């Protein structure tokens with residue numbers, strides 16, 4: 001999933017540098033090789049701290065049950081996309097960091113009941129992404145912001161429809 005997230009990230013920047021960390025360095029090297037083969041600039045970092053240093057955008061996408069990203073490593077004004085740890089007993093972001101950030105999510109109900117990072121930190125969700133897109137809540141571009149993704153059922157339904165269309169559009173079941 002992470003390669004696709006990174007490709008969307010680079011599509012909105014003129015200049016960028018991607019740093020990849022994984023607890024298993026061979027997996028990080030494999031992803032860097034894949035990205036470079038698609039002309040995306042990327043390099044391996046030996047630690048999360050090194051990967052996060054001075055970063056504008058940080059993507060976390062793990063099944064970690066203890067946090068891997070610490071508050072001290074993230075600069076003011078950064079944006080974090082936290083896609084992993086989608087269970088109440090999973091955590092990928094240190095509590096102090098979650099408390100420092102403004103929390104956005106896809107579904108408030110899901111984040112408050114399923115996202116271990118949000119539940120443990122005991123912080124409110126500031127806005128759903130839909131509220132930002134509709135203009136009823138601000139994006140707070142200059143603040144430390146955290147987008148906690150859990151996924152929406154409608155995404156699965158639309159993806160299933162697209163796959164169906166690709167396979168059967170000329171030959172419906």
Ligand SMILES: NC(=O)C1=CN([C@@H]2O[C@H](COP(=O)(O)OP(=O)(O)OC[C@H]3O[C@@H](n4cnc5c(N)ncnc54)[C@H](OP(=O)(O)O)[C@@H]3O)[C@@H](O)[C@H]2O)C=CC1
Nearest residue numbers: 001023024027061062063064065083084085086149150151
């Ligand atoms: N928000 C959303 O909409 C979605 C969220 N998810 C969630 O995102 C996460 C990643 O999914 P996906 O990429 O498909 O899964 P993968 O199994 O492909 O990747 C899991 C990653 O998490 C790493 N990891 C697991 N445990 C730890 C740990 N304790 N410390 C550090 N790294 C760890 C793995 O490292 P290693 O390579 O060393 O094993 C691997 O890089 C999962 O938690 C999944 O449930 C998935 C789909 C949608």
Ligand SMILES: O=C(O)C1=NCCCC1
Nearest residue numbers: 085086087149150151152
């Ligand atoms: O595909 C997955 O894995 C998940 N998707 C949505 C959130 C829970 C995990």
